[in-house]
Amino acid sequence: MKYLPLILIAALLAACTLGTVRSENRSMQGKTVYIVHGYMAGPTDHWFAWLKDEIEHEGGTAKIIAMPNSDNPDPAAWDSTLRKEIGPLDKDTFIVAHSLGTVASMRYLQDHPDARIGGLVLVSGFDRRLPNIPALDGFIDWKPIAHDTIRQMTDNRAVITAMDDDIVAPQLSAALAQSLDAELIELERGGHFLGSDGFDAFPQVWQKLQQQAAAR
Secondary structure, eight states, rough: SSSOOOOHHHHHHHHHHHHOOOOOOOTTEEEEEEEEHHHHHHHOOOOOOOHHHHHTTTTTTEEOOOOOOOOOOOHHHHHHHHHOOOOOOOOEEEEEETTHHHHHHHHHHHHHHTTOOOOEEEEOOOOOOOTTTGGGGHHSSOOOOOHHHHHHSSSOEEEEETTOOOOOOOHHHHHHHHHTTOEEEEEEEETTOGGGGSSSSSSHHHHHHHHHHHHO
């Protein structure tokens, strides 16, 4: 057919316009998210790759940082890795960290006191020794957390815990949230939010990250 009906042309033009609007208004457009895994984990574990895909689908940039020797972590090596892998910190920068990755991430941030970031989501976060994992005492004791410095870096701070977490007790996550004056999100069930707990995806983290991106 040589000529398209006018109604079809109008529909095509509307679809193109709608596609442009959606592209410009994607929730993570221009945002960079660093995802920091924890003890005995890596970039392909749990919900990390799923979250990266969600961020990129919404126009953002996501990087899952591979922390060295996660079965026997060295705090100085983890700190060095974050310094190498994380780019400039600004209002379009967000950090999502899990378990021991929350400790490393907070230490990294506190060494950049003049920076301002878009948001921080700490999953199963803590800042003190875990009685059930004494092997991590040296990592945790390496350098204290400067909560006041982190508070000043962003208004968007959240700690997510599950009431049945038997690795990082929810009381420890609650204490961290209080120290950071962060929003505390307590789920009834979820364990340590591992793949073995059924967390190949984590919608609550994604929802909170989108909220922080919109609020910044």
